[in-house]
Amino acid sequence: MESIVRADGRAVDELRPVTITRHFTDAPEGSVLITCGNTRVMCTATFTPGVPRWRQDSGLGWVTAEYAMLPRATAERTDRESVKGKVGGRTHEISRLIGRCLRGVVDMRALGENQVQMDCDVLQADGGTRTASVTGAYVALVDAMRWAEAHGHIESADKVLKDVVSAVSVGVIDGTPMLDLPYPEDSRAMTDMNVAMTGSGTFIEIQGTAEHRPFNRAELNTLLDLAEKGNRELQAAQRAALAEG
Amino acid sequence: MESIVRADGRAVDELRPVTITRHFTDAPEGSVLITCGNTRVMCTATFTPGVPRWRQDSGLGWVTAEYAMLPRATAERTDRESVKGKVGGRTHEISRLIGRCLRGVVDMRALGENQVQMDCDVLQADGGTRTASVTGAYVALVDAMRWAEAHGHIESADKVLKDVVSAVSVGVIDGTPMLDLPYPEDSRAMTDMNVAMTGSGTFIEIQGTAEHRPFNRAELNTLLDLAEKGNRELQAAQRAALAEG
Amino acid sequence: MESIVRADGRAVDELRPVTITRHFTDAPEGSVLITCGNTRVMCTATFTPGVPRWRQDSGLGWVTAEYAMLPRATAERTDRESVKGKVGGRTHEISRLIGRCLRGVVDMRALGENQVQMDCDVLQADGGTRTASVTGAYVALVDAMRWAEAHGHIESADKVLKDVVSAVSVGVIDGTPMLDLPYPEDSRAMTDMNVAMTGSGTFIEIQGTAEHRPFNRAELNTLLDLAEKGNRELQAAQRAALAEG
Amino acid sequence: MESIVRADGRAVDELRPVTITRHFTDAPEGSVLITCGNTRVMCTATFTPGVPRWRQDSGLGWVTAEYAMLPRATAERTDRESVKGKVGGRTHEISRLIGRCLRGVVDMRALGENQVQMDCDVLQADGGTRTASVTGAYVALVDAMRWAEAHGHIESADKVLKDVVSAVSVGVIDGTPMLDLPYPEDSRAMTDMNVAMTGSGTFIEIQGTAEHRPFNRAELNTLLDLAEKGNRELQAAQRAALAEG
């Protein structure tokens, strides 16, 4: 497998370069810029005491996420959803995925009746924006929890965060399973899978889709192996970023 | 595993009773009522010559799907999305899933510049509405393709349909992997997975989510085994329905 | 008049075959499928304790209705109003008509501060969907009131329901007044009238429209005679359905 | 019947004072201010060569209407539908009624492929706004047709206008049928009916509704007699206005 060289020179099981910048902006309780190759996503975590009405008096917290692309994050300009007056299906789908991934590592009882709203805004898109959002959002979430602990809103950030979560895309390109697809690969993929994994190596989300050619159990297993490798490396980057400051 | 008895008396690897009624209504080119236990979905396929503008002059066809729940399909009434003035995130997510599953078995070149719009309207919801929609929609799609062949819009229904597709939900309830979750199980599931499989046993969609407790590779494999068994039985029901009339 | 034979073989003063199926789905407090010829409407009644804010502390209940067509109820697919983001004028007009008809037979004081939301969803449309909705909705309303009485929400279903209501369409086709128009007749009608009548033979709604040729008092009287006959027969069908189970 | 005196001193079969001002504003092809008692409606007719896409190449014209209330036409301010982002059910219902009434007297073939858009904006509301709109709109329509004839868009205004149309409300108040209800009467009416009549005494629209107490054939006939009298007088006012200038 290693003899295949990708357009950008990577091996099939190699991540694109990742950088995670914390405190990217000043106002949010957590603010992270994550870059995965040319993909750049700004993830801001807003901590608010209190929960939505349907969750009140439950003793439990809540975490939601909203994803969006700036109009010219892409090669062709995309019309603003605010101007169109409605949120599109893709945006909804990705926002919900990010929310589920974050909730999968949060102890809602330890969070108490507090809410975190995560905003993931894509400044530049080159494939893997939803998985970069999950990976960056986790770091912003940690910062928001540390802030909440420091400000006495929660007892302990560590208790709220049951585990780490990161996500990466994998796919089959021309019959070859590959890790971390940039846009040119993603658009040619026969099968495309996004895998969100915890620090303990278990899965929170697996979304595999094969509009172009179905995949079998063997391919699935290879893709999951690649995703595990990628997620372990992304979690190292998360840890490194969180160790600073 | 067999000693566990579920609330409805089924074994853990047992589907709910399935019925597939073709020609449920008269106007659509394909019209199917599928019931999976108490879940009932009406799937209608609309065949239209021509494709959307962005697809014109490609020689390729297009297949989309829209999913919706009637207001009182559920125990509590759900406000209509038409009255709210927007389509919700869950609806968008499921509509897109159904569309991808159907496109995964359609040869767009054989379909030619024709479009199929699949509508899946849930009359009664008791878990598994999205997977029942996929399973029922495939049968409606076959009928629409037979209609299109009979009316000279396509050369051959068999050429358009590269394979069969069905879908089923699986999940881990109190630590036990189970097949085909009704609503009371679904709402308690630690892990929930929807698996769309072709007749040749490959996957078109795998969507596993674990907001409540992450799952490991071993559990994933057990769930996929259950899903394969369930899908094989659903495909038998599809074949039986299509053999009639 | 009797010598005229309609396309479907009926006499000019003859209803299409009517069937009324109660308990069509499980969740709603009242759930009815009504078929009038090829028109099929699902009517579900949702009973909720409490009333909207503007009605609070009045001691009075409230009844509303929403009407909608499934996309492929018609020969050509109709775009979903949820996707278009707004409810159309025709839908609004019919929803309001159904609501007024039901309120016309309800004693709001006997209902107390409780609300009934009626949903009429057209599964298949062949003319007369609004009048079939009224006729079916009344039966669903009775079931909801019986449920509310059995569950102690109201004192007596009989006291809430002051009278029966049904509705039927009549129209002038090629100069001949006719009862219960299917779509092919409806679209050719010079004059079209919907008449909602109580069990005591009085009127709750008369909506006559004549875009194509105005009508005089004599024609009006003939149409009302036809409508009275049709409504009396529909009310017999309502009584028969309600006598079961 | 004559001994009953209404709050405003009128006899039960007496219209409120009517004034019809043509050329109320300069830009529209027809512009009329109609006052019926305290109700004031501005009706503007916009003539445009060409018809909507679905009507093209039919040789036929088209007439539509839009009704709206200014926010403070009423005792309590009504929020703008533009700000709410949607047109309400009542507005839709009335707009459609006005459109049907006008189309009922227009020969679409004589109009040719031209369109008239009628706008009825209520400056002040005191009952009967929809019927005043119909009556005023007809005069604006005549002016627009005369303009179109003068500018060579149509051959003859007289050929387009097959007949006159006016409308008036009638209702039963405390058991007494009355003509032309102002708001205080309208809101107490047991039965409320709007009747649009042609110059030849035939009906284009009859909309009777009885949320509060159903009506019988005898009452219906009395109401129709009142409506005929009222419409004949309104048509005299239309003729007088059109005879000027």
Added chain:
Amino acid sequence: MESIVRADGRAVDELRPVTITRHFTDAPEGSVLITCGNTRVMCTATFTPGVPRWRQDSGLGWVTAEYAMLPRATAERTDRESVKGKVGGRTHEISRLIGRCLRGVVDMRALGENQVQMDCDVLQADGGTRTASVTGAYVALVDAMRWAEAHGHIESADKVLKDVVSAVSVGVIDGTPMLDLPYPEDSRAMTDMNVAMTGSGTFIEIQGTAEHRPFNRAELNTLLDLAEKGNRELQAAQRAALAEG
């Protein structure tokens, strides 16, 4: 400068004829029809005890404004924003301008926790609709304050109204600064400025825009001189109107 004669015969520093009609309609607490040449705007002030939630318990009042055009106020019909389902940018911009101008002369503490909603609806548009709205709205505001004083909602209208406000447009046409531009001049203006001035000669709003040719300090000063002259004359008209009745 005086030798230039404008299309309508005015001198460059001459206002169009202004009329201000109070009590134009009955329901609003303030109701004014203002005409500036052919521009006609209806301004209604709605006084409501209480303020929006965000302003509660502040002891302060609130004033807002909404501006709209009737569809056929203009030479070509403009689609209704209610039908389009959204308020356009120009409408938003003007509504906000009017609100700021009115708030600029209101003592919010003297108003107390009461709200005024100003509606400015353009019946006929011939340039300067936003400035006519401000000038007319001020008069409607005074009437609403007098009403509120008379009804004991506020202590004193005079204390609420710190000053007078009026507004007028000025612009540079073919190099010549001119006062009060009708539409044909406005559309040709190189520079266009709206100036809202108090009775004491200070400014509340200056909005100058020069899409077609930038302006320098000298031109700015000439335009402001013209605007001062115009506003002083408009304020005389306001005073005259308010002195009546």
Added chain:
Amino acid sequence: MESIVRADGRAVDELRPVTITRHFTDAPEGSVLITCGNTRVMCTATFTPGVPRWRQDSGLGWVTAEYAMLPRATAERTDRESVKGKVGGRTHEISRLIGRCLRGVVDMRALGENQVQMDCDVLQADGGTRTASVTGAYVALVDAMRWAEAHGHIESADKVLKDVVSAVSVGVIDGTPMLDLPYPEDSRAMTDMNVAMTGSGTFIEIQGTAEHRPFNRAELNTLLDLAEKGNRELQAAQRAALAEG
């Protein structure tokens, strides 16, 4: 005046530090990040051959702008306008201002039938976001014009750009006129003015508003002096940025 020291240590006539980063992202034809103190705006210019329908066959180009804030650009999170389903009044107002400023320096005939869509997205807001948007957008516009010249879409970037444009805010704080207001000053300003100026020192936009205390001619002149000084310095920063690379 110089003895007053502002909260951030600046003199009253001193700009906040400005940085202009070109080529901030890869996809757009012009992409600029501008920071003015803590305010950070990303300005991307999209060049598209062709113009909107209403502009076709005019030989003229078109330039528009859209402004938006990321949800957590501010101290409190702002709900997304896409989720609310409508663009707010403030957003509309600012988008229109930016568009007018850019069009004020563009020769539409030299641009030819090509369109530029400018997107200004505020990553972090600390006052002056609209003026920073104008200043940054101009630089992105220059880059887009250079790109268009290099790719043969226009003859000459220099001919399209008739002049430079920048913008800055000024205001009166506690009686003292000051340049370039950060949020804490802006929210306390009695008078607030945004001034867009060309390289030749003429004005394209002056928007002064005084909800809290009107301003007189003398204050206006002082504010304009400050704005001229500020704009001259901003234009130096623009030139410096454009001289690179």
